[in-house]
Amino acid sequence: MAHRNNHFNWHVLQTGSLPLRPDGMIHHRWDHRCTSVLIWPYGERIARDNAVLTDPCFTDAGYSDAAVELKELGVYFEDIGYVFVTHLHADHMLHLPYDVPAPRFRPLRPGEVEPLAGLTTVPVPGHHALQLALMFTAPDERAIWVVGDGVLDEEWLRAWGFYWPNGYTQSEIVETWFSVARILGGADVVVPGHGAPIVITAELVRDLLATFPQAPHAELCPEVADALRARLAGLEGA
Ligand SMILES: [Zn+2]
Ligand SMILES: [Zn+2]
Numbered sequence: 001m002a003h004r005n006n007h008f009n010w011h012v013l014q015t016g017s018l019p020l021r022p023d024g025m026i027h028h029r030w031d032h033r034c035t036s037v038l039i040w041p042y043g044e045r046i047a048r049d050n051a052v053l054t055d056p057c058f059t060d061a062g063y064s065d066a067a068v069e070l071k072e073l074g075v076y077f078e079d080i081g082y083v084f085v086t087h088l089h090a091d092h093m094l095h096l097p098y099d100v101p102a103p104r105f106r107p108l109r110p111g112e113v114e115p116l117a118g119l120t121t122v123p124v125p126g127h128h129a130l131q132l133a134l135m136f137t138a139p140d141e142r143a144i145w146v147v148g149d150g151v152l153d154e155e156w157l158r159a160w161g162f163y164w165p166n167g168y169t170q171s172e173i174v175e176t177w178f179s180v181a182r183i184l185g186g187a188d189v190v191v192p193g194h195g196a197p198i199v200i201t202a203e204l205v206r207d208l209l210a211t212f213p214q215a216p217h218a219e220l221c222p223e224v225a226d227a228l229r230a231r232l233a234g235l236e237g238a
Helices: 060-073 154-158 170-186 202-214 223-237
Strands: 008-014 036-041 052-054 082-084 120-123 132-137 143-148 189-192
Touching: 008 060, 008 132, 036 060, 120 170, 143 170, 154 189, 154 202, 170 202, 170 223, 202 223
Parallel strands: 052 082, 143 189
Antiparallel strands: 008 036, 036 052, 120 132, 132 143
């Protein structure tokens, strides 16, 4: 039986940004782009059969930055065989600048590719009904969760905000908070849909617990606060 690697390296290739802020401000000079991460087994060289790129939607500027990051790792886009899309929104699906040759990426179905068998998914619906988080353990034993728009970025998380231009229903918003609770219950580091990685600390969870009552429809999902309290106890006990 082939060796199953249970630890993965990860490297952010494109740090996402979102011009629309939770308070309604719009930063017109900011790129609307998602966060994309390269993941491959610890102790192995990046190759077509063992490396996956999450949410590979690159803007022109994001692609240039990603190419520099890849060069530092000693590889090219052509060395990556798989892509994983957290949810089917256009700003997360495969996109490269028009003058870049079409790559031969295959979609990753977690569990089906042996070198990447240690990657698992968990549903985090709300923002999108079929939203998935991709989870793995880093070499330092931290649990990394790539959650797409399950969390937009740290500021949106702290504001208990959701992407309101999509026009969510009450039940979708409540589902979003349950997903946030699931994410914060399990992750040590959250890679959000449109921002830099977020380290889950006792301070962050304490702040979120304090502000949760102001979240829209918080009264319909008190279990979310219970989950945050349980996580906080774990973090404070650690
Ligand atoms: Zn989305
Ligand atoms: Zn998005």
